[in-house]
Amino acid sequence: MKIALVGYGKMGHIIDDIATKKGHEIVARLNETPTKDNLNNPDVIIEFSNPEVAFENIKVGLEHNIPVICGTTGWLDRKSEIEEIALKNNTAFLYGSNFSLGVNLFFALNEKLADLMKGFPEYQVQLEEIHHTHKKDAPSGTAISLAEGIIKNDDRFDAWKLDETQNKELGIFALRQDEVPGTHRVSYKSAVDELEIKHTAFNRNGFALGAVIAAEWIIGKKGNFTIKDVLFDK
Numbered sequence: 001m002k003i004a005l006v007g008y009g010k011m012g013h014i015i016d017d018i019a020t021k022k023g024h025e026i027v028a029r030l031n032e033t034p035t036k037d038n039l040n041n042p043d044v045i046i047e048f049s050n051p052e053v054a055f056e057n058i059k060v061g062l063e064h065n066i067p068v069i070c071g072t073t074g075w076l077d078r079k080s081e082i083e084e085i086a087l088k089n090n091t092a093f094l095y096g097s098n099f100s101l102g103v104n105l106f107f108a109l110n111e112k113l114a115d116l117m118k119g120f121p122e123y124q125v126q127l128e129e130i131h132h133t134h135k136k137d138a139p140s141g142t143a144i145s146l147a148e149g150i151i152k153n154d155d156r157f158d159a160w161k162l163d164e165t166q167n168k169e170l171g172i173f174a175l176r177q178d179e180v181p182g183t184h185r186v187s188y189k190s191a192v193d194e195l196e197i198k199h200t201a202f203n204r205n206g207f208a209l210g211a212v213i214a215a216e217w218i219i220g221k222k223g224n225f226t227i228k229d230v231l232f233d234k
């Protein structure tokens with residue numbers, strides 16, 4: 001499979017290593033807006049850049065009828081526009097706020113726990129994420145997905161918000177520490193005890209492997225997908 005890496009930073013480099021070891025060919029490594037020429041005719045684009053440029057990068061890829069796997073977070077207010085562009089160009093788009101298997105299992109556990117805890121109002125839910133100090137967005141895309149999983153299952157909440165909340169908002173706390181690859185914690189605290197679930201990434205390899213597996217999976221498909229489709233719809 002020929003892969004164009006759009007965004008060749010921390011994630012791009014690890015994806016390069018993993019994809020090459022799996023026998024794929026990297027035909028472009030870009031830290032600039034893709035064009036027909038610099039993409040170099042790939043079968044698929046893997047996009048890990050930054051929130052300001054992701055929309056344009058994905059749009060260019062889809063408009064050249066190339067399927068796009070996107071892991072960039074912090075641009076999702078425009079996701080529905082991208083999904084329309086994918087359909088209009090008869091190609092495929094796949095987004096994951098987090099491509100690691102462990103976090104996707106954690107998402108499922110979080111939803112089950114939220115469903116259980118909604119009947120116990122004496123427990124207050126708290127959602128926290130910790131990432132490295134270079135991260136451009138807050139809260140993390142993963143924390144937003146966790147919040148959405150709680151809101152969907154517990155009608156005490158109807159929206160998420162960073163830091164202080166009011167009414168039915170669920171608070172997310174974002175901490176930045178040195179080189180932490182990504183830690184997410186959901187806790188339910190009462191006056192007498194606390195339950196918590198936590199995912200700790202030791203490095204970025206799980207995210208990168210998930211993105212390569214998603215790229216292998218999307219070849220030949222049309223439409224809009226998420227990493228859940230890849231990992232769980234066997």
Ligand SMILES: NC(=O)C1=CN([C@@H]2O[C@H](COP(=O)(O)OP(=O)(O)OC[C@H]3O[C@@H](n4cnc5c(N)ncnc54)[C@H](OP(=O)(O)O)[C@@H]3O)[C@@H](O)[C@H]2O)C=CC1
Nearest residue numbers: 007008009010011031032049053071072073097098099207
């Ligand atoms: N979904 C998931 O599983 C994961 C998602 N992420 C997300 O992926 C994104 C990238 O993370 P990470 O690799 O750590 O970030 P980095 O900052 O290390 O890499 C981003 C790269 O994008 C480049 N870039 C800048 N402008 C453009 C442009 N117009 N087009 C293409 N590339 C450009 C930057 O180049 P330069 O330095 O020259 O500006 C840089 O090399 C973030 O949004 C992060 O939140 C991260 C890990 C896992």
Ligand SMILES: O=C(O)C1=N[C@H](C(=O)O)C[C@H](O)C1
Nearest residue numbers: 073097098135140141142182
């Ligand atoms: O920026 C990062 O590093 C990460 N970003 C993703 C997010 O925002 O959730 C995924 C992972 O936690 C690492």
